[in-house]
Amino acid sequence: xxxxxxxxxxxPLFKQFQGQMIWRFDLTAxxxxxxxxxxxxxxIRNKGMPPPPFPPLTDEQIAMFTDWISQNFxx
Ligand code: HEM
Numbered sequence: 001x002x003x004x005x006x007x008x009x010x011x012p013l014f015k016q017f018q019g020q021m022i023w024r025f026d027l028t029a030x031x032x033x034x035x036x037x038x039x040x041x042x043x044i045r046n047k048g049m050p051p052p053p054f055p056p057l058t059d060e061q062i063a064m065f066t067d068w069i070s071q072n073f074x075x
Pocket of ligand 1: 014017020021024027039040043044049050051054
């Protein structure tokens, strides 16, 4: 499993969507993403988020998020 960190991998991936989700949580804030990781995972896996016309996250990007969860959320 690749080593994943929030600062190097997760925040840069989510930064482009930050503005559209800030009403609910900050996708670039470590605490918000940890606290909502189940909902975030469900939505990216079932390709509900990001919504059209944004392309869904790739399988590699989704795997990166699950690796980060498995590694117990490295900051
Ligand atoms: C990877 C990027 C994104 C993630 C992980 C994400 C995650 C989520 C999650 C977990 C919810 C459910 C919130 C809840 O149940 O309280 C949600 C809802 C929502 N998101 Fe996002 N979001 C992303 C990108 C976006 C973008 C780019 C937009 C707009 C262009 C957007 C618009 C919305 C809207 C309107 C809702 C409420 C309606 C619904 O639940 O479908 N999101 N998102």
